[in-house]
Amino acid sequence: MRDEIGEGLRYLVGHPIMRPMMLWVAASNFAGNILFSIFIVFAVRDLHLHAATIGVLFSLGNVGTLLGALTAMRLSRRFGIGPAMLGYAAVGGAAPLLIPLARGGYAIPFIVAAQFVFGYCAIGANVNGISLVQAITPDRMLGRMTASRRFVVWGVIPVGGLIGGALGSQVGLRTALWVGAVGQALAFLPVLFSPIRRIRVVADAEALAEESALVGGPVST
Numbered sequence: 224m225r226d227e228i229g230e231g232l233r234y235l236v237g238h239p240i241m242r243p244m245m246l247w248v249a250a251s252n253f254a255g256n257i258l259f260s261i262f263i264v265f266a267v268r269d270l271h272l273h274a275a276t277i278g279v280l281f282s283l284g285n286v287g288t289l290l291g292a293l294t295a296m297r298l299s300r301r302f303g304i305g306p307a308m309l310g311y312a313a314v315g316g317a318a319p320l321l322i323p324l325a326r327g328g329y330a331i332p333f334i335v336a337a338q339f340v341f342g343y344c345a346i347g348a349n350v351n352g353i354s355l356v357q358a359i360t361p362d363r364m365l366g367r368m369t370a371s372r373r374f375v376v377w378g379v380i381p382v383g384g385l386i387g388g389a390l391g392s393q394v395g396l397r398t399a400l401w402v403g404a405v406g407q408a409l410a411f412l413p414v415l416f417s418p419i420r421r422i423r424v425v426a427d428a429e430a431l432a433e434e435s436a437l438v439g440g441p442v443s444t
Contacts, residue, residue: 227367228367228370231367231370234364234367234368235375239418239431239432240355240356240417240418240428241372242413243414243419244308244356244414244419245376246413247410247412247413248376249375249376249379250406250409251312251316251407251410251411252376252377252379253379253380254383254402254403254404254405254409254410255319255403255406256379256382256383257386257387257390257399257402258319258387258400258404258407259387260383260384260387261387261388261390261396262400264396265322265400269397270330272330276331280335281338283335283338283339284334284342285338286342287339287340287341287342288342288343288345288346290343291342291343291347291350292346292347292350294347295346295351298310298347303424304351304423304424304427304428305418305419305420305422305423306420307347307351308351308420309414309419311344311345311348312348312411312414313411315340315344316344316407316408316409317408318340318341319403319404320337321336322334322400322404323400355428356368358428359425359428383403387399387403
């Protein structure tokens with residue numbers, strides 16, 4: 224099992240498409256959990272929102288998730304997989320910046336907008352991203368790639384939550400929210416500076432992987 228885990232990690236880290244996608248999602252999850260680990264406390268203590276109001280805000284924001292799932296493939300066909308992924312990463316990452324800006328009469332619309340846009344982009348990125356990596360991964364590596372990827376991108380979640388709680392208690396809730404929001408806004412950079420933005424269809428991704436293998440990159444097994 225140790226050899227198989229190592230093989231999966233080497234495949235993931237050495238892949239020119241999966242590596243930047245993994246870094247983006249891991250950075251977004253880490254920063255996002257800095258923010259959302261203290262969001263409820265912020266909403267109650269600083270914004271003075273009631274529990275029912277917070278529940279309604281989450282429900283309204285999650286409409287974006289439903290719409291994102293319904294339009295994900297249409298956008299990727301219209302703009303190409305790579306440009307769509309870059310757009311999801313950049314726009315979705317910037318949306319949480321509205322949360323630490325929320326105050327007074329702007330609190331509710333800012334939070335709903337942040338949740339709506341982030342949810343729309345997150346589910347769209349998942350639909351396109353997971354479909355892409357599954358399409359270009361050899362069958363015998365699919366399980367190991369998935370396990371290795373989830374180990375990284377999910378493994379940072381509790382660390383982000385712990386840091387969010389520590390920051391909230393040390394520097395204040397709104398400042399800690401800014402740290403998480405700025406981190407999420409910058410998480411798209413690995414995608415921006417990668418070949419992903421040039422991918423229009425799955426065949427382009429396969430060609431990039433083959434090209435990397437030809438020049439010595441550990442892409443396939």
